Amino acid sequence: MVYFSATDKGRFGIFMNKKLLFGIVLGIVLIYFSVRGINFDQTLSDMKKIDLGYAALSLFFIVLMQALRSYRWGVILQPMETISQFTLFAVTSVGFLAIAAIPARIGELARPYLIAKKSAIKMSAALGTVVVERVLDSLSVLTITVAVLIMQDLPPWMVKSGILFFILTLLMIACMIGLIWRREAAVKLIDGILRRLPGKLSQKVNPVIHHFIDGFQVVTDVRRLLYLLFLSAAVWLTDVAAIYTLLSAFGFGLPVLAAFVVMVILIAGIAIPTAPGFIGNWHYACILGLSLFGIAKPEALSFALVYHFLSMIVLIVLGVAFLPFNKFSITDMTKQMNKDR
Numbered sequence: 470m471v472y473f474s475a476t477d478k479g480r481f482g483i484f485m486n487k488k489l490l491f492g493i494v495l496g497i498v499l500i501y502f503s504v505r506g507i508n509f510d511q512t513l514s515d516m517k518k519i520d521l522g523y524a525a526l527s528l529f530f531i532v533l534m535q536a537l538r539s540y541r542w543g544v545i546l547q548p549m550e551t552i553s554q555f556t557l558f559a560v561t562s563v564g565f566l567a568i569a570a571i572p573a574r575i576g577e578l579a580r581p582y583l584i585a586k587k588s589a590i591k592m593s594a595a596l597g598t599v600v601v602e603r604v605l606d607s608l609s610v611l612t613i614t615v616a617v618l619i620m621q622d623l624p625p626w627m628v629k630s631g632i633l634f635f636i637l638t639l640l641m642i643a644c645m646i647g648l649i650w651r652r653e654a655a656v657k658l659i660d661g662i663l664r665r666l667p668g669k670l671s672q673k674v675n676p677v678i679h680h681f682i683d684g685f686q687v688v689t690d691v692r693r694l695l696y697l698l699f700l701s702a703a704v705w706l707t708d709v710a711a712i713y714t715l716l717s718a719f720g721f722g723l724p725v726l727a728a729f730v731v732m733v734i735l736i737a738g739i740a741i742p743t744a745p746g747f748i749g750n751w752h753y754a755c756i757l758g759l760s761l762f763g764i765a766k767p768e769a770l771s772f773a774l775v776y777h778f779l780s781m782i783v784l785i786v787l788g789v790a791f792l793p794f795n796k797f798s799i800t801d802m803t804k805q806m807n808k809d810r
Contacts (some may be wrong), residue, residue, distance in 0.1 A: 495745025523718030566788025
C-alpha cells in the first residue's frame with residue numbers, strides 16, 4: 470500500500486490553501502468589476518419583469534443537463550464497471566455541489582472518491598474518466614466556438630483563446646491515446662522523470678498512474694467514443710437551451726447565437742479557480758458575453774444573477790438531497806487516493 474508522509478501531506482495542505490486563497494481573492498476582484506458603476510435600482514427593476522414561464526423552462530433544461538451528464542459518465546465508466554443510473558445521478562449531484570461549494574475546483578475529487586466507494590473502480594481510475602469528460606466537453610465547446618466564430622465577429626482575445634484551447638485539447642487527446650497504446654513505455658518515461666524528484670515520490674505515484682490510465686480505456690472504443698461525442702453535444706446544446714430560454718424570459722430579443730456566445734464565455738470564465746459557487750467569474754462572464762450584443766450592464770447583471778441562482782439552486786437541492794448517502798471530506802478523498810495500488 471502506498472502512503473504519503475507527513476511532509477508530503479503538509480506540502481499538499483499548503484498547496485491547497487494557496488489555491489483557496491487565490492480563488493477567493495480573484496472572486497472578489499471579479500465581483501468588483503461586475504458591479505462597478507451599476508445602477509442597482511435598474512437591475513432590480515429588470516429582475517421583476519422576468520417571465521416566470523420561460524424561467525421555469527430554463528430551470529427544466531438545467532436539471533436535464535445534470536441528468537445527461539450523469540448518464541454520459543456512466544458510459545465512460547462502463548469499460549471498467551456498469552453502475553446504476555440512480556447511483557450515477559446521486560454521485561454526480563453531490564460531486565457538482567462539491568465543485569461549486571469548495572473553492573479552486575478542489576471539489577473535482579468528490580465524484581471519483583464517491584464512485585470508488587460504491588464500486589470496484591479505483592479512485593485514480595475514476596479521476597481518469599473525469600479527464601476524459603473534460604476532453605469531450607472541450608471538443609464539443611470548441612466545435613461550437615468555431616461555428617460561432619463563423620457567424621459572429623468576436624473579439625481577438627476570444628479567437629486567440631479558442632485556438633489555444635483547441636491546441637491543448639488535441640494534445641490531451643494525443644496523450645490519452647499514447648498512454649493507452651504505449652502504457653508500459655509511458656509509465657517508464659514518467660518513472661524516469663519522477664526519479665529526478667526528491668524523496669520516494671516515484672514509488673508513491675507509480676501505482677496511481679496505472680489506475681489513472683485505466684480511466685482512459687473508453688477512447689480506444691471508436692463506436693462508444695462517437696456515442697460519447699453525441700452525448701457531449703446534447704449536454705451543451707441543452708445548456709444553450711437553458712440560456713436562450715432565460716434570455717427570452719428577460720425579453721432581450723436576442724438570437725440563439727447570443728446563447729451560444731454567452732455559454733462559451735461562461736465556460737471559460739468558470740474554468741478559472743475562484744470563490745465558492747463561481748461567485749464573481751460567473752457574473753463577469755455573463756456581463757462580458759451579453760455586452761457583445763449591446764445589452765446594458767445593469768440588464769446583463771440581472772440576467773447573470775438569475776441564471777446563477779437557478780443553476781446553484783439545482784446543484785444545492787439535488788446535492789443536499791443525496792448528500793446524506795454520499796458523505797465525503799477533503800481528508801477522506803486524499804486517504805482514498807493513498808489506498809490505490
